[in-house]
Amino acid sequence: MKLIRVLIGACAGLLFATQAMPAEVPVARIEGAIGPASAAYFLRALEQARTRAAPLLVLQMDTPGGLDTAMREMIRGILASPVPVAAFVAPSGARAASAGTYLIYASHVAAMAPGTNLGAATPVRIGMGGEPERPAQGDAKDGKGGKAGGSPMEAKAVQDAAAYLRSLAQLRGRNAEWAEAAVRSAESLSAAEALAKNVVDLIAADVPELLAKLDGRKVRMGEGEIELGLAGAHPVVVERNWKERVLALISDPNVALLLMMLGVYGLLFEFYSPGMAVPGVVGGICLLLAAYGLALLPINFVGAALLVLGIGLMVAEAFAPSFGVLGIGGVVAFVAGSFMLLDADVPGIEVSAALVVPLAIVSAAALGGIAAFALRARARPPAAGVESMLGAAVEAIEDIEREGMVHAFGETWRARTSAPLARGARARVRAVEGLVLVVDPESIEKGV
Known part of the structure; x- marks a missing residue:
């Protein structure tokens, strides 16, 4: 009997200690453009919150926008999540432009830090960001706003984005009229204005203050409501794992472009000096990583074709010197293809001129050396035959x-x-x- 009493007491004490432990609230931080790596990281954090029965997941954002596909993947995760998500634009000075605004509207709780802003949700081609031209204003209340200035395809994209953001606003009981204006007129709001217009639910200086203000708040989940019990809860930042870091690195178009050129040069060196193996292996790996990274991005096929043509012409110049004709054409095609490579205009997901120009100069210098060597070789007397x-x-x-x-x-x-x-x-x-x-x-x- 004494043993049974001891066991019961130990179990009761353990249960009490477990219940008395303060809850951990995972915090997923996204800084910069939203892309495939951001979506993979957020969905892992969401799954981690579910498996650990966390009372809340905080999505802290500072983003200029991002890719539409990655944003919609994240929103689908939020809508299907059994764990409430609080989207928080922080710290002060941060923004949730374009794709970030959609995530704010999709989340169960929307909050901003003082000195932050959100809005400018007009789609720009496949991406969701940038500085779009302001389309014509229409009647936002009935969802039949005026067509955006531009091609019919752009007008269709604006109509689709407006309907999507309006549906999220209606789902969460937020300001649907301003949601339309954010898409059709690229309007933006400060934190105080967003709170006054029922775009966000509250303003907090940091995550601990956000959790304190949300304690006891009722949040609608599916057909019912739950009350957030966050008394004593402390935030725990979810760190990115190595896969997400590598994915974020190679899905940067500048890194992918650099890997492509390293791959080409590695294979060229292997062809010129067969048997070394190392340049060929490294070049092959770089080319495969570049192909994988570019496959995650919205690619303009004309730009990709020009890029491949440029590399092909430069390789042809190296193997069959034409005294610069093929080389110059290759450099021009390479530069043009690099700037046309992405079919989206999103800050943070763009090819930088600071990378393309030096790459073009290095390639031109290498081809110039090959052409000079060919001219000298032609001037020499024959060595055989x-x-x-x-x-x-x-x-x-x-x-x-x-x-x-x-x-x-x-x-x-x-x-x-x-x-x-x-x-x-x-x-x-x-x-x-x-x-x-x-x-x-x-x-x-x-x-x-």
């Missing part, structure tokens, strides 16, 4: 009247002479007829 034998000196190894044997090129050759040669006399090769050298005595060449 019949042409290299003309004018070479030979020595008669017997008295020759018309035909006889001579020593030439370290070997014994049959020769035919235009004048008699004494043994040991020297002559010059005038022509080669099969395996017979046609020679003239040096005395004739000197006019003696």
Whole structure:
């Protein structure tokens, strides 16, 4: 009996200690443009919050926008999550532009720090960001706003984005009219204005203050409501794992472009010096990583074709020098393709001129060196073949009247002479007829 009492007491104490432990609230931080790596990181944090039965997941953002596909993947995760998500624009000075605004509207709780802003949610091609042209204002209340200035495809993208953000606003009970204006007119709001217009739920200086203000707050989840019990809860930042860090690195178009060029140069070096293996292996790995990174991004096929053409022309110049014609064309195609490579205009997801120009200069310098080497090689006398034998000196190894044997090129050759040669006399090769050298005595060449 004593043992049973001890066990019951231990279990009760353990249960009490477990219940008394303050809750941990995971915090997922996204800084910069929203892309495939950001979506993978957030969805992992969301799954971690679910498996650990966390009372809340905080999504802290400072973003200029991002890719539409990555943003929608994150929103689908939020809408299906059994754990409430609080989107928090922080710290002061941060923003949730474009794609960030959609995430604010999709989250169960929306909060901002003082000195932050959100809005400018007009789609720009495939991306969700940048500085779009302001479309014509329409009637936002009925969802039939005026068409955006531009092509019919751009107008369709604006209509779709407006309907999407309006549906999220209606789902969370937030300001749907301003949501339309954010898409159609690229409007933005400060933290105080967003709170006054029912775009966000509260303002907090940091995550601990956010948790304190949310304690006891009721949040709608599916068909019902839950009350957030966050008394004593402390935030725990979810760090990115190595896979997400690598994904973030190679999905940067500048890094992908650099990996592509390193891969090409590595393979070229291997072809020029076969057997070393290391350049070929490194080049192949770099090319595969570059292809994987670019596959995650919205690629303009014309830009990709120009990029591949440029690299192909530069490789052709290296193997079959054309004195700069192929090389110059390759550099021009490479630069044009690099700037046209992405089919989205999103800050943070763009090819930098600070990378493309030095790469083009280095490539042009390398091709210039190859062209100069080819010119010098062309000016040199032939080193092999019949042409290299003309004018070479030979020595008669017997008295020759018309035909006889001579020593030439370290070997014994049959020769035919235009004048008699004494043994040991020297002559010059005038022509080669099969395996017979046609020679003239040096005395004739000197006019003696």
